[in-house]
Amino acid sequence: MSRLDSMLRRLAAQRDGLNWAAEQIGPLPGDVVDLGLGNGRTYDHLREILPDRRIWVIDRVLQCHPSCTPPEADFLQGEAEPMLNKLADSGHKIALAHYDFGFGIKEKDVAEAARLSPLIARIMAPGGLIVSGQPLVGFDQLQGPETIAPDRYMFYRA
Template sequence: MSRLDSFINRMTAQRDILNHIKNDLGLPASGDVYEVGIGNGRTYSHLRELFADRRILAFDRSNGAHRTEAPAEDDVVLGEIKDTGQAYVGRNAALVHADIGTGYPDADARTLQWLPQMAAGMLASGAYAVSGLPLDHPDLEELPRLPSVEEGRYFYYRKR
């Protein structure tokens, strides 16, 4: 598969899973949304449309969000997420979306040493994690793959 097709699959998967959570599952009644890896802010923009009633915090090394729809300074957490995210463990977020896979197995393996634990710790019980990397953690129940999402492309979970 070309990298273009792979990129399109990833974007489609993100959108379809987030829409499914909004339209069919529903977020817990309270809790913030965490965008782990804001990048250009495209997914952040979609999260804002879907979850307009929630505070959305964005984590990244730098804020590269498009200026037309960038988060307020107070809603951006800058630095290495492995470190900055620790302060958000136990804050009962309603949704964590993490798009920080690189496609490099060695780099992704390093991320997977801390991301599942951190994502699980950030969430309230009954809240959702959506991720491009698999989040193998006993507190996270993987939810059924949507028909539009290619096997192994994107994952989503409910915290037990």
């Protein structure tokens, strides 16, 4: 599979997974968090599908497209661990999290996701969902939408 086809498959899986998760959380109280802003495409999609939810964003740097810049009060800039702790200490609970942190090195990405999993658990509302491009630990894994190939994207319930 070409890198272009792989990217298209990943983006379609991400969109389908987020749409599915947004439907699943229904009336569950809580905010949303996008863990890894990048260009801002996912954040922009979350704003569209969940317009009534506060969407927190955590990333090291703010370098997204100008139309996808989160409000300053909702952008937690810095390393993941202290920013997750800051969000947890604030008392806000998360109904839907999207995990998209990565270094681009599979082994390092998997280790980081496992290391951050307990911190993510601290911010999640009971029954909240996590959509992740990396395997997480300590959560109940769910079967996501049928349109997504196994292990392309992972789905968890807190």
